[in-house]
Amino acid sequence: MRAAAAVTGGAPRGQAWAWARRILPFVGLTLTFVLLARFVDMKAALNALVSADLAWLFAAAVATLLAPVIVGWKLWIVVRIVDVAVPFSRCWSAVLAAVTLNAVLPGRGGDFVRAGLLADGPGSTSLLLGAVLLERLVDVFTLGLLALLASASGDAGVVPWLGAAACGAAVLAVVAMALGHRVPFKPELAERLGRAARRLSARPGLGALLVLTSLLSWLNNVGVLALCLEAVGGRVPLLALARAVPIAILAGIAPVTVGGIGTRDAALVALLARYGQPEAVVAAGLAYTALTSWFLAAFGLLALRREVLARARVARTQGAA
Secondary structure, eight states: OHHHHHHHHHHHHHHHHHHHHHHHHHHHHHHHHHHHHHHSOHHHHHHHHHTOOHHHHHHHHHHHHHHHHHHHHHHHHHHHHTTOOOOHHHHHHHHHHHHHHHTTSGGGGGGGHHHHHHOSSHHHHHHHHHHHHHHHHHHHHHHHHHHHHHTTTSOOTTHHHHHHHHHHHHHHHHHHHHTGGGSSSSHHHHHHHHHHHHHHHHOHHHHHHHHHHHHHHHHHHHHHHHHHHHHTTOOOOHHHHHHHHHHHHHHHHSTTSSTTTTHHHHHHHHHTGGGOOHHHHHHHHHHHHIIIIIIHHHHHHHHHHHHHHHHHHHHHHHHHO
8 A cells, every 4th residue: 555655646746847847947048037137128139139230140140050060070070989880961960950959958958869860779879879978078178178268368257267167077077977887787888878988088089070170169159149249239359259158058058948048148148247238248149049049940840850750760660670
């Protein structure tokens, strides 16, 4: 009887937790914009966005379309580290499909779906999941590195400390991945998940190329935001943007809002407060979100449909066999 009560009592608690996880990002999104409205004239920010220069926005859209190409190349590099042969076209398609999922999932959870989209069988899924996790950690490292490099001129406030913390946390996480196979719990699975991290030091050429490609992808994001800022009439030094954007992107990774909207904008306003253009910064941040999330997500829907159909065909073939 007690066991039955525990089971029946656990189900409602599990359902409540599942609902809380679904609702939390939307609650966080609302709260961050309520807080932003206390420090920023949101009406003026929206007016700046509506009256944005279309030529600059078009340039930002072109730069945005370049992003999945760079990230697809980065994904192709990281899967090569674990010796999984995947063509670049599939990597690019998986990246676009993940963009669509990231538009609605907190914490960029869609990125980890790439492993399932690229896997050709159960054995490769864990390897690819480890590769994608390594890619995410390298991204955190290069975001911190970019913030540190852009802070070299001095007078950067807390940015160098945040950048150094991001780099250190990423390195520690990669080391933990590499040593994961030594834990007694499911060592075989841990070995496959950590294989990419262990092979990183054995393949320094691919590792260096992975870091450089990741750095290029984030520089492209800085360029997109700079073009959006020009479109709404903002004037912020490019070096200041290169310091602020990586930290804002890291803030947007926190799984408390939808697609990082709100937390990313609040971080940008705080980090660029000295330039006295909060309305232009918010307007540029909203344009950046519209391009990097919703604009790309429209293309990603086609890629997601293609990948889902391909997975369904594979499942039917395996079922028939």
